[in-house]
Amino acid sequence: MKPVERERLDADVLIVGAGPAGLACALRLAQLIETNRDAAAAAGLSAENIYVLEKAREVGAHQLSGAILDPRALRELLPEFEQTAVAGVSDTPVSEDAVYFLTERRAWKFPVTPPPLRNHGHYVVSLNRLAKWLAERVEQAGINLFTQFAGAELIWNHTGIAGVLTEDKGLDKNGRPKPNYTPGYELRARVTVLAEGPRGSLTKTLVQRYGLDGVNPQVYGLGIKELWEVPAGRIRPGFVAHTMGWPLGTRLYGGGWIYGLQQNRVSLGLVVALEYPDPQFDPHAAFQKFKTHPFVRRLLEGGRLVRYGAKTLPYGGWYSMPRPYVDGGLIIGDSASLLNAQRLKGIHIGMKSGMLAAETIFEALCAGDTSAKALSVFQKKIEQSWIREELWPVRNFHQAFHGGLWSGLLHSALQMLTGGRGLRDPWRTRPGHEAYHRLDGQRSPTARFKGDGRLTFDRLTDVYHSGTRHEEDQPCHLIVADLNLCGTRCTIEYGNPCEYFCPAAVYEMTKERGERRLKINASNCVHCKTCDIMDPYEIITWVPPEGGGGPNYEGM
Amino acid sequence: MKIAVCVKQVPAKDAPLHIAPDGTWIRETDISFEMNEPDSYALEEALRLKEKHGGEVVAVSLGPERAKQTLKEALAKGADRGLHIADEEFYRLDPLTAARALARALEPERCDLVLTGLQSEDHGFGQTGVLLAELLGLPHATIIMSIEVQNETLRLKRELEAGWFQWLELPLPAVLTIQSGINKVRYATLKGIMAAKKKEIRTLLRTELLPSFELTQKLERIYVPQKTKKTEFLQGPPKEVAAKLLEKLKHEARVLGSS
Numbered sequence: 001m002k003p004v005e006r007e008r009l010d011a012d013v014l015i016v017g018a019g020p021a022g023l024a025c026a027l028r029l030a031q032l033i034e035t036n037r038d039a040a041a042a043a044g045l046s047a048e049n050i051y052v053l054e055k056a057r058e059v060g061a062h063q064l065s066g067a068i069l070d071p072r073a074l075r076e077l078l079p080e081f082e083q084t085a086v087a088g089v090s091d092t093p094v095s096e097d098a099v100y101f102l103t104e105r106r107a108w109k110f111p112v113t114p115p116p117l118r119n120h121g122h123y124v125v126s127l128n129r130l131a132k133w134l135a136e137r138v139e140q141a142g143i144n145l146f147t148q149f150a151g152a153e154l155i156w157n158h159t160g161i162a163g164v165l166t167e168d169k170g171l172d173k174n175g176r177p178k179p180n181y182t183p184g185y186e187l188r189a190r191v192t193v194l195a196e197g198p199r200g201s202l203t204k205t206l207v208q209r210y211g212l213d214g215v216n217p218q219v220y221g222l223g224i225k226e227l228w229e230v231p232a233g234r235i236r237p238g239f240v241a242h243t244m245g246w247p248l249g250t251r252l253y254g255g256g257w258i259y260g261l262q263q264n265r266v267s268l269g270l271v272v273a274l275e276y277p278d279p280q281f282d283p284h285a286a287f288q289k290f291k292t293h294p295f296v297r298r299l300l301e302g303g304r305l306v307r308y309g310a311k312t313l314p315y316g317g318w319y320s321m322p323r324p325y326v327d328g329g330l331i332i333g334d335s336a337s338l339l340n341a342q343r344l345k346g347i348h349i350g351m352k353s354g355m356l357a358a359e360t361i362f363e364a365l366c367a368g369d370t371s372a373k374a375l376s377v378f379q380k381k382i383e384q385s386w387i388r389e390e391l392w393p394v395r396n397f398h399q400a401f402h403g404g405l406w407s408g409l410l411h412s413a414l415q416m417l418t419g420g421r422g423l424r425d426p427w428r429t430r431p432g433h434e435a436y437h438r439l440d441g442q443r444s445p446t447a448r449f450k451g452d453g454r455l456t457f458d459r460l461t462d463v464y465h466s467g468t469r470h471e472e473d474q475p476c477h478l479i480v481a482d483l484n485l486c487g488t489r490c491t492i493e494y495g496n497p498c499e500y501f502c503p504a505a506v507y508e509m510t511k512e513r514g515e516r517r518l519k520i521n522a523s524n525c526v527h528c529k530t531c532d533i534m535d536p537y538e539i540i541t542w543v544p545p546e547g548g549g550g551p552n553y554e555g556m
Numbered sequence: 557m558k559i560a561v562c563v564k565q566v567p568a569k570d571a572p573l574h575i576a577p578d579g580t581w582i583r584e585t586d587i588s589f590e591m592n593e594p595d596s597y598a599l600e601e602a603l604r605l606k607e608k609h610g611g612e613v614v615a616v617s618l619g620p621e622r623a624k625q626t627l628k629e630a631l632a633k634g635a636d637r638g639l640h641i642a643d644e645e646f647y648r649l650d651p652l653t654a655a656r657a658l659a660r661a662l663e664p665e666r667c668d669l670v671l672t673g674l675q676s677e678d679h680g681f682g683q684t685g686v687l688l689a690e691l692l693g694l695p696h697a698t699i700i701m702s703i704e705v706q707n708e709t710l711r712l713k714r715e716l717e718a719g720w721f722q723w724l725e726l727p728l729p730a731v732l733t734i735q736s737g738i739n740k741v742r743y744a745t746l747k748g749i750m751a752a753k754k755k756e757i758r759t760l761l762r763t764e765l766l767p768s769f770e771l772t773q774k775l776e777r778i779y780v781p782q783k784t785k786k787t788e789f790l791q792g793p794p795k796e797v798a799a800k801l802l803e804k805l806k807h808e809a810r811v812l813g814s815s
Contacts (some may be wrong), residue, residue, distance in 0.1 A: 009746060057568075058588060168741045179740040187746075227586075306572070306586055467570035467588075545767055552570050555586040 006165065006186040010302035011051045012044075012164055013361055015187035016151035016202060018054035019063055020347050022195030023134040024077055025354030025361075026052050030141035031077075043366045044416050047142035051187065053166065055150035055298045055527075057548045060131035061467075062197075062224060062527055064311040065347065066257050066267060068094065068240065072386070078137070088133045088391070090123035092259045097237030100295070102246040102256075107295040116343045116394075119240055124259050124267070127347065128553045150544030151202050152184055154192075156209075160327025163188035164202065169546050175475045188369050191361045194331045195354065198312045199529035203335040207322045208444055209436050211277075215319040216429045219398065220533050221254060224287040224503050225269035225443050226462070227556055230303035235260035242344070247289040248555040250405035252276050253398070256290050256300065257331070257344075265306070266299065267556075271344075273315060273398075274534050275432035279439060279497040283530075284310075285449035288456040300455055305395060308457075308465040309553050310503035310528045315341045318395040319426050324353075324382070325375040332357045338387065342394040349387055356381040393420040396480045399427035436494055443495035444514025459505040463524050467552030468504070470523045470545055477545035478506065478531060479519050485537060488517030494536045501534045526551045557611035557705070558813055559602045561635065562685070563595040563671040565619050565626040568763075569677070579777045581647045591626045594673025598734040600741045601703060602671050603634045609705055612636045614665060618654055620644045625759055631752035632744040638755070643762035647679075649772045653766070655687035660765040662692065669710075670731040674699060682733075689731035696731040697724060701738055 013029060015022045016546065030047045033040040038048070056062040074081055074089070081089060097119050099110040139145055152167035170181035194203045198220060207213060208317040239260035248254050253273035261267060291300060314320065314337045324330055331398040332338070332353040339346030360378040364370045382388060396415055400422065401408030415422035451457040457465075480486070487509065490496055496518075498507035504524045509516050527550045532542040567573060571587035591599075602613045615630035617623045618641040627638035630770030641661050643649070649657070662670065670692070675682035701721065702713040705728075714722040714736050790797045790804075805812045 007745075007747075046786065057590075061588070144750055148744070149746070166746075170740075180742050182743045182745065185746055432676055452559055465572055467568070467572070469570045553590050554571075 004183045006183050008186040008188065011163075011187060011189040012046075012049040012365060013051070013191050013193065014187055015050070015052045015193045015195055016164060017195035017197060017200070017333075017335075018052050018059045018135060018136065018145060018147070019131060019195060019197055019333060019350065021338075021350035021354040022193065023131060023354070024073065024136055024351035025193055025195065025332060025358045026050055026138045026143050026145075027077060027134065027141060027357040028358035029362060030138070030143055032082055032358060034141075039366050043368070044136075044361075045365055048144060050143045050511045051189070051239045052138065052143060052145045053151055053164070053187075054145065054147045054151045055544050055547050056147060056550055057552065058132075058147050059135035059145065060128040061552045061554070062550055063127040063131045064309040064556050065127040065222070065300075066223075066225070066259060066269065066344070067125050067127045067347060068259070068345065069123045069130065069131075070343075070348040071123060072344055073348040073355065075199055077351065077355060078121065085133070086123075089130055090125050092124050092237040094119040094122045094124060094240050095236060098241045100241060100243045102243050102293055102295065103263075104246050105294060107243070107293070113515060117242055123173060124238060124240065124261060124325075125536075130347070145511050148547035149269065150547050151196070152544055154202050155186065155188065159330055161192050161206065161329040163192055167544055167547060169382075171475055172473050173475060178473070190328065190365060191375070192329045193235040193357055193361070194329065194335050195333045196335045198314050198334045199532055199542070200335040201541075203322075203331055204532075205231050206326065206329065206331070210326055212326070214316075214321045214323070214337070215426045216316055216399075217431045218314055218316045219429050219432050220274045220312045220322045221271045221315050222283050222310060222312050222501075222503065222528065222530050223269055223271040223275055224284060225267065225308070226305055226465075227307040228266045228268065228300055228303045229265055229306055230264050230300055232264050232285070234264065234299050234303075235266055237262050244405060246293065247286050248272060253401045253405075253408070256296075258296065265517055266303070268296065269270065271313070273432070274312065274501075274530065276433040277437045279436045279494040279536065280446055280500050282449065282500040284459050284462070284503045288451055289447055291455055297455060305457065305465055307467070307553065307556050308462040309551055309556050310466075310526050310530075312529050312533060313346065314339050315343055316429065317398060318391040320429070322455050323379070325372055325378050327372045328370050330357045330360070330375055338391075340390055340394060342397040349390065352385065353382065356385060394424055395420050396422050396427040399424075399429055409439075425523075430550060432537065433534050436497065436536050438452060438493050441492050443491070459503065463504045463526065466504070466526050467554065468524060468526055468550060468553070470525070470549035474546050476520055476522045477543050478522055478525065479541040480518065480520070481539040481541070482537075483518055485539065486518040490536065491516055498531060498535060498540070501530050503528060503530065507531065557605060557609045557668045558614070558665070559605060559611060559617055559669045559671060560616055560665060560667040561595070561599045561602045561630070561690070562616050562670070563599060564592040564632055564673075564676050565589045565617060566592045575778055575780070579779070580729040580775045581778065585674060589622055589625070591629055592673055592676050592678075592775045594675060594677070594734065594736045596661065596673075596741050597736050597738050598671040598673045599630055599633065599635065600739045601734055603742070604739065605669070605703065605705065606634075611668070614639055616658065616661060617641065617807040618643060618649075618657055619646045627757050628691050628752055628784075629744065631755045631757070632749045633742060634748060638757035639757045640757055640771065641762050641765065642759050646762075648769050648771075648775075651681045651683035652772050653769045655684050655691055656769065657762050657766045658684070658688050659691035661760050662688075666728045670694070670729075672731070672733050672811055674733050676736055685731060685733035692731065692733050694729050696733070697726055698733045699735045700732045701735050703732065724798055756812070
């Protein structure tokens with residue numbers, strides 16, 4: 001086969017991922033170029049030479065969060081937004097906070113909302129809309145934003161990275177070119193910024209290749225969300241509730257959320273830490289069960305499902321932060337573990353990290369030095385900013401819940417009294433898939449959750465409501481290194497957890513001539529990355545499919 | 557060769573649709589929009605003809621402000637300029653009125669060829685292209701499977717029923733409605749997307765092109781059809797199932813006489 005001829009483009013800065021972090025980075029760069037014209041001109045920098053890649057069909061289509069926005073970073077980036085554009089960003093300001101502990105039939109309201117969960121002055125937002133709103137500003141600033149293009153591979157450079165290859169388009173399912181085959185581009189940049197969100201596929205290879213892992217490996221949660229429209233009068237806009245306990249109990253880490261939106265809409269969901277012991281645990285079914293609690297059922301009954309989605313989030317915090325710089329490259333946002341698990345918030349930290357990255361890059365490009373040493377300023381900037389002020393005191397927060405909810409609350413109280421140190425510092429963690437208990441053939445034949453079709457749904461009905469679509473005739477983007485292992489060793493040892501953890505019913509064990517085989521329904525994939533994280537043998541690799549494929553989280 | 561392509565913006569295929577309170581259109585919140593797929597084949601065909609014979613491709617869209625996004629997509633794939641006929645109440649127009657507005661916008665362009673998709677994926681009238689030809693006073697052909705241009709003549713292949721095709725010749729200028737699947741649609745390129753930013757999209761107001769009109773057909777109501785089909789599984793030993801089936805065929809489906 002002759003080598004693929006790729007068209008090459010050269011950029012000053014290439015940002016992979018148009019989420020809040022990547023877009024904030026782009027916008028801050030444009031602002032710096034605008035306000036330091038002479039320096040920018042001397043270094044030959046222009047907004048047109050900043051590229052942002054986004055794998056979704058349009059900006060925002062893969063953005064999923066609860067979401068409550070702490071406007072701190074946005075206020076720094078666009079100080080005027082609260083006067084002029086609140087409506088574009090926010091659905092409603094938070095008006096009321098509550099935390100509940102759920103048992104199967106009852107809901108106990110905490111008499112006082114714990115300070116980290118107080119949201120006065122914050123906004124309930126659609127992350128999809130926020131990303132679109134930011135993207136408009138990025139494009140107005142003259143930056144080139146390319147949707148439907150993914151970063152497929154890194155271009156390596158002795159000790160760092162020099163850009164990315166975008167994905168090949170127009171290959172059939174066997175990898176052969178179709179008539180509209182278009183090879184991926186070779187996009188080279190002086191600085192490449194990875195803003196891929198949690199478990200970025202490029203970030204993963206970069207962290208592995210250069211051993212950038214922090215004190216702890218990254219640990220994740222899986223958030224499953226539905227957007228509902230309910231009969232008038234059920235919930236006030238701006239009502240924010242978080243729940244603990246049922247259906248996860250006190251052993252599993254996670255909880256639910258219920259946010260009241262404008263026009264009788266409700267955002268609700270359940271987050272589960274991806275470090276549970278039972279390989280046959282089904283996060284999607286747990287979320288469906290959550291909706292049958294009298295407290296939730298009362299709210300939803302007679303309403304209808306508008307959208308569905310699922311996405312992972314990084315829980316590891318400060319100690320899971322990879323070294324965020326290499327020669328010619330930076331890692332920002334969720335890809336760099338920049339989320340506050342205690343406050344359940346990451347958008348503002350992600351955006352701030354993008355802004356700090358932009359400042360680092362601007363200085364580096366003006367000085368003509370984009371080496372790891374020059375870019376290491378980014379880490380210093382993080383350490384001197386409010387990101388550290390916010391994340392350092394909760395550096396052991398998530399780890400504290402290792403022994404369950406009650407001991408976790410005790411530990412975290414102790415940590416609050418000792419500036420985050422608690423009894424163990426640093427509190428070590430293991431990758432989530434190592435938490436599985438082996439079944440050793442004791443697989444319980446669990447019936448799959450079906451749903452009643454009104455309040456609760458099976459996974460395929462939910463996937464339909466995620467708007468997910470892929471080109472059918474393309475190579476499978478979920479690469480399983482050893483398919484023989486699935487029907488033999490994995491079935492016996494772990495009972496094929498992929499059939500349970502995937503919230504989009506991508507993985508299915510079938511019987512063919514008496515043999516158990518894995519069938520991958522890649523077209524269902526909502527790009528949450530759970531499989532890449534939770535398969536017990538670490539043999540599933542998520543790579544980006546043809547650009548434009550994936551869910552459509554309009555309004556989520 | 558100057559080619560105009562009519563591209564419509566329609567709700568994305570993945571969008572869970574809900575009917576608007578007035579019952580004549582869908583609710584547009586929470587859904588996204590994309591280029592009508594049949595029109596994307598027409599656009600591809602136009603781009604190929606331009607590549608072969610030279611000339612210009614003008615993309616035309618009638619719709620609200622958001623329709624510009626579809627024009628930008630056409631420009632990114634290689635169309636030379638865009639023409640946006642702005643109308644926020646586009647969904648009230650019947651095919652004849654829509655064709656009239658398109659004809660008014662296209663008359664001064666004096667195109668050699670006008671291409672449209674076979675039909676739209678939302679209203680699905682399948683009439684706009686043909687009516688447009690009539691209003692422009694041009695010959696037309698529908699369900700086109702291939703186009704060859706020789707001198708001033710088009711040699712066309714049309715799809716008929718039951719696997720039959722028709723070959724015919726048409727003089728230029730003409731209007732063609734393109735069958736889906738006639739080609740493999742290209743991807744927008746990075747350079748194309750960058751170049752599209754510098755291309756012109758001219759906006760014409762439908763209210764100025766066509767200040768008054770009388771609808772020849774009015775949409776009364778859009779509704780989700782009632783499910784009438786029912787599937788039932790009969791279970792049990794074969795003998796029992798056969799007896800049950802016989803009962804059902806006689807008394808429920810009534811396809812067997814109950815002697």
